[in-house]
Amino acid sequence: MNYNRKDIIAALATTPGISAISVIRISGENLMPLLQSITKKKIFKNRYASYCTIFDEKKKNILDKCIVIYFAQPNSYTGEDVIEINCHGGKIIAKKILNMLYTYGVQPALAGEFSYRAFLNNKIDLIEAETISSLINSESDYSHEMIIDNLNDSIRNNILDINNKIVNVLTIIEHELDFSEDEIDYTANESILLIIEDILSTVNDYLNSQDLVKSINSGINIVIMGIPNAGKSRLFNKIIGYNRTIVSNQEGTTRDSVEMKLVINQYPVNLIDTAGYFDSTDQINIDSIKQTMEYAQSADIIIYLDEDDPVGCASKLNLTCDNIIFCKSKQDNIKKLVNTDFSLNISSKVNHGINSLYDKLSTVLSTQYQYDFKNDPILISDRQILIFKEAYMLLEQIKIMLKDDVGMDIVASHMHELTNLFDECLGKVSNDSVLESIFSTFCVGK
Amino acid sequence: MKKIIIAGGGHAGVEAALAIAKLGCKAIIVTMDKTAIARMSCNPAIGGLAKGHLVKEIDALGGIMGYAADLSTLQHKILNKSKGRAVWSPRAQVDKIEYSKFVSKTINKNPNIKIIEGEIIDFGINTSNEIKSAILRNGDELQCNALIITAGTFLNGLIHIGNKTFSAGRMGEKPASGLTESLKKNNFKVGRLKTGTPPRLLSNSINWTLAKIAEGDNNPNPFSLLNNNMKLKNEPCYIINTNKNLHKILNNNLDKSAMFSGKIKGVGPRYCPSIEDKIVRFENRESHQLFLEPEWTDSKQIYVNGFSTSMPKRIQLDALRTIDALKNVELIRPGYAIEYDYIPSSQLKSSLESKIIKNLYLAGQINGTSGYEEAAAQGLMAGINAGLKQTNNPPFILKRNEAYIGVLIDDLITKIINEPYRMFTSRAEYRLSLRSDTAYLRLTEKANAIGLISKDFMQQFITIKNEINTVKKELDNTILYNNKKQPAYQLLLNNFVTINDLSNKFSSFQHISSQALFTAETDIKYKGYVEIEKKRVQKIKNMENQSIPDDFDYSKIISLSNESRQKLIQVRPETVAQASRIDGVRASDISLLCIKIKQYNVPRETL
Secondary structure (H helix, E strand, O other): OOOOOOOOEEEEOOOOOOOOEEEEEEEEOOOHHHHHHHHOOOOOOOOOEEEEEEEOOOOOOEEEEEEEEEEOOOOOOOOOEEEEEEEEOOHHHHHHHHHHHHHOOOEEOOOOHHHHHHHHOOOOOHHHHHHHHHHHHOOOHHHHHHHHHHHHHHHHHHHHHHHHHHHHHHHHHHHHHHOOOOOOOOOOHHHHHHHHHHHHHHHHHHHHOHHHHHHHHHOEEEEEEEOOOOOHHHHHHHHHOOOOOOOOOOOOOOOOOEEEEEEEOOEEEEEEEOOOOOOOOOHHHHHHHHHHHHHHHHOOEEEEEEOOOHHHHHHOOOOOOOOEEEEEOOOOOOOOOEOOOOOEEOEOOOOEOHHHHHHHHHHHHHHHOOOOOOOOOOOOOHHHHHHHHHHHHHHHHHHHHHHHOOOHHHHHHHHHHHHHHHHHHOOOOOOHHHHHHHHHOOOOOO | OOEEEEEOOOHHHHHHHHHHHHOOOEEEEEEOOHHHOOOOOOOOEEEOOOHHHHHHHHHHOOOOHHHHHHHOEEEEEEEOOOOOHHHOEEEEEEOHHHHHHHHHHHHHHOOOEEEEEOOEEEEEEOOOOEEEEEEEOOOOEEEOOEEEEOOOOOEOOEEEEOOEEEEOOEOOEOOEOOHHHHHHHOOOOOEEEEEEEOOEEEHHHOOHHHOEEEOOOOOOOOOOHHHOOOOOOOOOEEEEEOOHHHHHHHHHOHHHOOOOOOOOOOEOOOOOOOHHHHHHHOOOOOOOEEEEEEOOOOOOEEEEEOOOOOOOHHHHHHHHOOOHHHOOOOEEEOOEEEEEEEOOHHHEOOOOEEOOOEOEEEOOHHHOEOOHHHHHHHHHHHHHHHHHHHOOOOOOOOOOOOOHHHHHHHHHHHOOOOOOEOOOHHHOOOHHHOOHHHHHHHHHHHHHHOOOOOHHHHHHHHHHHHHHHHHHHHHHHOEEEEOEEEEHHHHHOOOOOOHHHHHOOOHHHHHOOHHHHHHHHHHHHHHHHHHHHHHHHHHHHHHHOOEOOOOOOHHHOOOOOHHHHHHHHHHOOOEHHHHHHOOOOOHHHHHHHHHHHHHHHOOHHHO
């Protein structure tokens, strides 16, 4: 992949598919002649919408009549000249316009190439780029809100805060290494240790928040489990509100797990219907059971269904999940909502107990995933998380060194490593492969 | 034989001359005073924190400083022993007269070195912009192939004592004028710096019984490998302390200090501050340590380390006399501040040759450094590179991961200096692998390859290198029992186990020098940490290999911050790594630069 080219690039900036309008974004140096050619119009006012006609490569046939906005560099998304063509929706028109542009030597943009250029032109920094990347890939309104907050520099400022603390300690240490015992008073190891422990606990806060943030970003996994024919698929359909899987009375209908994304109480959720769990020698069943157990392991919440004894059945499975909701299924004629073993009585058929299950889910979600996105520590990318993990390990090592009275020269070396890590996190240490991998997770058109 | 002229016979000049002589060129030292060769104009000590590392490296490269210091040592001490072995630094109090005498004798004996008394005021350049001659004040024009300027603090030197000002290179010596002007004429940028020196006291006016004795180390290792078994002297220095009254006197007279009254235009060093500076800056400290150091054996002249000042003589005396031991003290000469011209080194290449005029080299204090050791290191490198160039050899450049000298020169050519540059261990990102005891292992073979190392020295080097390897091998191959079976070296990884704890198990170690044991032990203890350091710095190294095209046009990168662009245009770094070290160039601009250079290197057709 080569981002380092000077071509004019273009791509569809809106989601492909049926929509009222599609937006084509073009970026490059000196785009005015191109714009004049394809529209046969002479004058475009910077950053104003103009209604104009787009012609084909022979400048004969009309491709579309639409709104065009011209952004002169440097005041554009990429920092170069940018043209946004708001053409009619549908695949065909946009495709025709793009093909026409290619005949002018315009190149299809690579994933993330617009943002990469914005980064090159100091329009966005690395953290912002990562935030945009998450923004594109995130799946719920909730995570959008979180990400937009992050755009407001909070991640950057938090990392800077941590880094400043480290630099402050390092300054003390370096100062003492640079001057002899006669010249200055030395700081005791214990007081340096205190600061290190403080930084360590901050970094730890960030790491603790990660499972949470990741879950919210990619959806919280709710897995429905139980023996065959316990009513899992019926409940699954009840929750998502329409029939998606085949429901029948024959055991083992759902061979593969079925997954649906939905939002419960503002939280993005992956609701997963699994194959029934029972002893079988049938190879297909063994495979799907294996898959079920894998889902169980990745589950954030399990709904365990059984007609007779959900608590007892589930206890045989060694489930590691902390949040299991036990449901007695097919309780068509029972009015009681909760049993003495705290399992819920539900019936998907007569719609009994579904509301209380829903309430229970909401409660679990809001207590387990309660989060203050403005003030709590948040990291947004795997890269950031990895760096924090490494920082945590280094800080632990430094702690041990200070306790063991290992030379300050060695402690300082590790502290430098730490500041380097955070500089890297902020994009201050240049590393091409890191840059390209960040931008390549982008969608084309951003 | 190619002729290289050296303007100045100080610590930089003599190292340059000796290196040039070894490389088969003729060195001509032009000095204003033949008796001032290798004069120690300030403190009577060689080495110290980070400076001791430099002395070791100079020795490892065949320089004279460490060797001469050993021969004139009054006391030797390893500083910073409580702080980790990478920052342990040797320092010797030396007999200034002996030191200068010995170096002078060596220079005079060398058939390839000639000393001329005179003052260089200008130089001649041929049509290819190369140095062709040096012009003396008496009108003589000396033909030469290269010129190294090591003028120290002499260029338009101006001494300040209180409100008195007079032109001088050092106390009692004439300044040099003319050279600055000819450099300016050739488009060199020139700056102004200041430094200071404390008063010298009359020994028998001091009540020594009231001062605290500061001894050196017992049985220390000398600086030079050649002096390995030499027994060094251990004469005491003395410690006294300043007091509230002294501080008050100085405080009341700040307006009379040349430094504080704003009379001095040059910027002084932050790290070696004058006493009035210290009192203002650390106003909460009730007392500062001062060292009384003899300047030579049975010296009547005592150096007051820590009391650098530009106060009027009367006030210096009043202040010092508040100290019990100095109640009746007499000054031999007052402390003073000196202002001088320096040439910002961003105008030099890493060989210390100027970017503007070919075969013109600058080294030492003229490049904005402070200290004998920094000067000697540069003189040595300038001499080596001038000699190599004249004999058609590639330049000898030390990288930042190889030597403090590499850090020093790289800093000089990339950093914008606004105070005299002093070496610190914190300037070295490879500090853990640049220990002072490993200078030989890092540098001597390299220096030997270009002909800088004597046979005797090489023999010593091979002996110690073999010893170190023997020790390491034995520790690797011997299995010891300590709770469990493990190779002996693993025991050393414990912070609290030393090689002496193990040596009773290795009879062969009895014949091995203490230096070799120390280095082997420390290598083992530091190995893991050095690896981590290396990995970290690998990232920088990648940038080190990314060179910036000579004709790279920074003005075309609109997204660079203005400050970064200006600095880059001013310094014109040779590599991205150098660019990243320039003060004021933002880190975010460096990643931009990397990518822009990559784009620049893509041939047009493929775009």
